[in-house]
Structures are given as structure tokens and as C-alpha cells.
Amino acid sequence: MKKIAIVYWSGTGNTRAMAEALAGGVKDAGAEAVLVETSQAKPDEVLAADAIALGCPAMGAEVLEETDVEPFVADLCAKGVSGKALALFGSYDWGDGQWMRDWEERMKTAGGSLVAPGLTVHLEPDAVGLGACADLGKKLAAG
Ligand SMILES: Cc1cc2nc3c(=O)[nH]c(=O)nc-3n(C[C@H](O)[C@H](O)[C@H](O)COP(=O)(O)O)c2cc1C
Structure with a gap:
């Protein structure tokens, strides 16, 4: 099973x-989802997954x-995300979404393979936003 x-x-x-x-989308697609807060995440374990979704608000x-995300992302890029299927959201x-455009560029420069444009939602996600998140999970699981 994909992780x-x-x-x-x-x-x-x-x-x-x-x-x-x-x-939820990952599970619906038949894959295993490992949900973890950045402060608890270990880069080596995360990089061992088949695909990675990273979430952070602007x-x-x-x-x-x-405090947590910036050093984690720097660590991940230093260890190597080359060819890794990635999705970004927040x-x-x-x-106007500049933080996400910069983040996408950074991950691409590090060699990451974004399965979709960074998914941004204004404040609390509504049903449409949640549906887009689930679809992104399915896409990651399928890729
Ligand atoms: C300290 C701080 C800085 C923020 N800076 C930005 C920003 O630069 N641009 C933006 O669009 N929203 C900014 N926001 C708004 C958050 O991105 C927004 O409230 C988001 O929904 C928070 O997501 P969360 O509930 O996952 O923390 C900021 C919020 C805080 C508390």
C-alpha cells in the first residue's frame, strides 16, 4: 500500500x-495517510513515504x-526531494498567495515534482475547499 x-x-x-x-482523499484512493504536525515530523521518515503533502498558512x-516549518522545509530540501511527488497547501x-508561489518555486528548484499547483484556501475551508483538498489527496495517492 502506498504511504x-x-x-x-x-x-x-x-x-x-x-x-x-x-x-481523507488519500484513504479513499486506497493509500495510507500519515498525518503529522511539523514539530513532530522527522525528515528522514517523511522522505521515506511514496509522496509528501506539506501544509502551512501564509x-x-x-x-x-x-519556528517549525521554515527549518523543516530547509532540512527536507537539503536532504533531497529530487523526483519526489509533492503537494503544497495552506x-x-x-x-494574494505570494507565499505559496515562493514555496512552489523553492520546492521545484530543490528538484521536487509538484503533482498540482499549490492549493490555497481563504481562511476556513468551505465544502468546495475541502473537496479540493480531498481531490489533491487522491491525486497524490494515484501518482
Ligand atoms: C502572524 C500572522 C501572519 C500572517 N501573515 C499573513 C500573510 O502574510 N498573508 C496572508 O494572506 N495571511 C496572513 N495571515 C493570515 C493567515 O494565513 C490566516 O489566518 C490562515 O487562515 C491561518 O491558517 P491556520 O488556521 O492554519 O493557522 C497571517 C496570520 C498570522 C497570525
């Missing part, structure tokens, strides 16, 4: 809801959360 690691950070629960919906001024509020 999909879903690593996320969420301050107020919006990105967590996305991560949970994504995990923080700071259009950047990743800096919630935002007032921005």
Missing part, C-alpha cells in the same frame, strides 16, 4: 482542516511559519 506523508502546521485550525480532508509577511487571509 503518503501529510506534514502540516496550523495556528488556528484552517490548514489542519485542509490536511484532514487531504488525508505567515509573517508572505512567508512560511518560521490557508491565507489578506495576501
